[in-house]
Amino acid sequence: MLNFGGVCQSGLLxxxxxxxxxxxxxxxxxxxxQAIIAxxxxxxTYAFIVTEKxxxxxxxxxxxxxxxxxxxxxxxxxLHHIDFNTLGLLTxxxxxxxxxxxxxxxxxxxxxxxxxxxxxxxKILLVLGVITALGSAFLDNVTTVLLMVPVTFSITxxxxxxxxxxxxxxxxxxxxxxxxxLIGDPPNIMLGSAVKELTFMAFINNLTAxxxxxxxxxxxxxxxxxxxxxxxxxxxxxxxxxxxxKEEITDKTLLIKSLIALTITIxxxxxxxxxxxxxxxxxxxxxxxxxxxxxEGYLDKAFSKVEWTTIFFFIGLFVLVSGLIETGVIxxxxxxxxxxxxxxxxSTSILILWVSAIASAFIDNIPFVATMIPMIKDMGELxxxxxxxxxxxxxxxxxxxxxxxxxxxxxxxxxxxxxAKEGHPITFGKFLLIxxxxxILSIIICTIYIxxxxxx
Amino acid sequence: xxxxxxxxxxxLLELRETANEEDIEFSITLLNSELKKRMIKVRExxxxxxxxxxxxxxxxxxxxxxxxxxxxxxxxxxIQLFRQQLLKEITWT
Numbered sequence: 001m002l003n004f005g006g007v008c009q010s011g012l013l014x015x016x017x018x019x020x021x022x023x024x025x026x027x028x029x030x031x032x033x034q035a036i037i038a039x040x041x042x043x044x045t046y047a048f049i050v051t052e053k054x055x056x057x058x059x060x061x062x063x064x065x066x067x068x069x070x071x072x073x074x075x076x077x078x079l080h081h082i083d084f085n086t087l088g089l090l091t092x093x094x095x096x097x098x099x100x101x102x103x104x105x106x107x108x109x110x111x112x113x114x115x116x117x118x119x120x121x122x123k124i125l126l127v128l129g130v131i132t133a134l135g136s137a138f139l140d141n142v143t144t145v146l147l148m149v150p151v152t153f154s155i156t157x158x159x160x161x162x163x164x165x166x167x168x169x170x171x172x173x174x175x176x177x178x179x180x181x182l183i184g185d186p187p188n189i190m191l192g193s194a195v196k197e198l199t200f201m202a203f204i205n206n207l208t209a210x211x212x213x214x215x216x217x218x219x220x221x222x223x224x225x226x227x228x229x230x231x232x233x234x235x236x237x238x239x240x241x242x243x244x245x246k247e248e249i250t251d252k253t254l255l256i257k258s259l260i261a262l263t264i265t266i267x268x269x270x271x272x273x274x275x276x277x278x279x280x281x282x283x284x285x286x287x288x289x290x291x292x293x294x295x296e297g298y299l300d301k302a303f304s305k306v307e308w309t310t311i312f313f314f315i316g317l318f319v320l321v322s323g324l325i326e327t328g329v330i331x332x333x334x335x336x337x338x339x340x341x342x343x344x345x346x347s348t349s350i351l352i353l354w355v356s357a358i359a360s361a362f363i364d365n366i367p368f369v370a371t372m373i374p375m376i377k378d379m380g381e382l383x384x385x386x387x388x389x390x391x392x393x394x395x396x397x398x399x400x401x402x403x404x405x406x407x408x409x410x411x412x413x414x415x416x417x418x419x420a421k422e423g424h425p426i427t428f429g430k431f432l433l434i435x436x437x438x439x440i441l442s443i444i445i446c447t448i449y450i451x452x453x454x455x456x
Numbered sequence: 457x458x459x460x461x462x463x464x465x466x467x468l469l470e471l472r473e474t475a476n477e478e479d480i481e482f483s484i485t486l487l488n489s490e491l492k493k494r495m496i497k498v499r500e501x502x503x504x505x506x507x508x509x510x511x512x513x514x515x516x517x518x519x520x521x522x523x524x525x526x527x528x529x530x531x532x533x534x535i536q537l538f539r540q541q542l543l544k545e546i547t548w549t
Contacts, residue, residue, distance in 0.1 A: 150508045154512045157509070158524075243516060244515050247515035422509040
């Protein structure tokens with residue numbers, strides 16, 4: 001299916017580059033041939049990524065390799081641009097989750113929570129939303145929804161209620177929860193890795209409270225919208241209340257080992273700045289400590305659960321963007337953006353917030369953030385002294401924007417795919433009607449937050 | 457389609473089957489806790505495929521299992537119960 005949103009975004013990107021080219025041409029600053037080729041490779045790659053005709057990993061890697069083959073960036077330089085902190089963090093967390101999921105812990109938590117609210121579907125919608133958000137704050141969003149969706153189908157079938165309101169709530173909660181921490185969503189992982197000041201605690205201090213405020217607003221509205229569908233009989237509630245969640249724990253020894261590794265890892269994230277270690281070191285320490293505890297029997301299974309396609313997608317993107325950095329295109333982009341906003345921090349922040357949100361609603365936020373990070377860094381060199389509101393605007397916009405449409409984030413696509421396969425299709429239009437206004441409301445809240453906290 | 461009939465050892469388990477509109481519900485009570493491992497294996501079989509709504513598996517106290525199976529996975533479920541020797545015999549008539 002042709003991704004019209006993505007095509008429009010590519011067109012806008014082309015128009016932006018074109019405007020930038022003319023702007024610098026008028027000032028007698030011309031781009032080198034290498035820079036023009038780099039933009040060409042970047043735009044073609046981007047267009048293929050957004051049209052989703054070929055797997056995004058193949059395209060990103062092909063684009064990155066083209067940058068090297070065409071001599072725009074040397075192999076050594078390209079390797080230096082690959083952010084191994086991002087890759088290590090993702091790999092480490094994927095290993096920990098793969099092993100922990102084997103224990104039945106996530107099913108236990110969901111059933112326990114459903115029983116705590118006495119099997120009331122409306123309250124279950126709220127608690128599953130909060131659990132998804134909390135899970136996404138510490139785990140990858142896709143992993144979280146993959147853990148939540150089966151248990152959601154199970155609970156909704158027991159209560160004989162429509163699973164779609166629960167699935168939509170979980171999509172939205174996963175994207176909001178992911179916004180709240182450094183490790184919650186790939187854009188935040190990239191930001192935390194690229195900017196030393198954006199530590200795990202900095203994310204907690206700046207984004208967690210606002211993310212959970214937005215979460216409660218969103219879940220509250222969703223509960224109101226779906227309230228009439230969320231009714232069941234006393235008999236079905238009683239059947240749910242009779243479930244024995246403790247029996248869901250399939251391997252208690254493995255559970256203890258997983259909880260030890262998870263606790264050390266999360267503690268490590270809180271302390272990584274004090275300990276002077278990077279977040280990837282924390283995640284990989286947790287992962288390999290767990291593998292040490294479990295033994296090599298889990299090694300192959302854990303490694304097979306690592307999403308290597310995502311890891312290589314990142315590698316391709318880092319090299320692709322390195323072509324724009326090395327040829328000076330990113331500096332020119334930053335210069336042009338500063339010209340557009342007059343270098344004013346407030347208007348630049350709000351512009352980044354809204355452009356990131358709208359762009360992320362239609363295209364993958366990872367390549368978008370990969371391009372924006374060096375651009376914002378360059379803005380710092382062009383005279384914008386306070387970059388902090390710009391970074392938080394980028395994070396909030398890129399992460400929450402994913403809620404705008406069904407194709408806005410990987411978690412959305414995964415849940416919609418699973419739901420359709422199980423006979424509960426979530427159509428693009430049905431999701432858009434609910435999610436786009438919620439996304440706009442979230443970004444309005446963020447605008448007020450950014451303005452009040454950083455700009456006055 | 458042929459209808460399946462099965463037999464089980466009444467000294468080992470109690471089994472009740474109820475047909476709903478879209479699925480079939482089993483209530484299985486194991487009279488011997490040693491059989492729990494076999495029920496886990498039945499569950500694992502369905503968890504390994506990529507279908508999320510083929511069976512719903514609920515564990516209740518006193519070794520009682522409520523299994524809701526989609527009609528298109530009914531035969532697969534009874535075959536797996538048979539494979540784990542929770543059923544003694546299956547015939548299709």
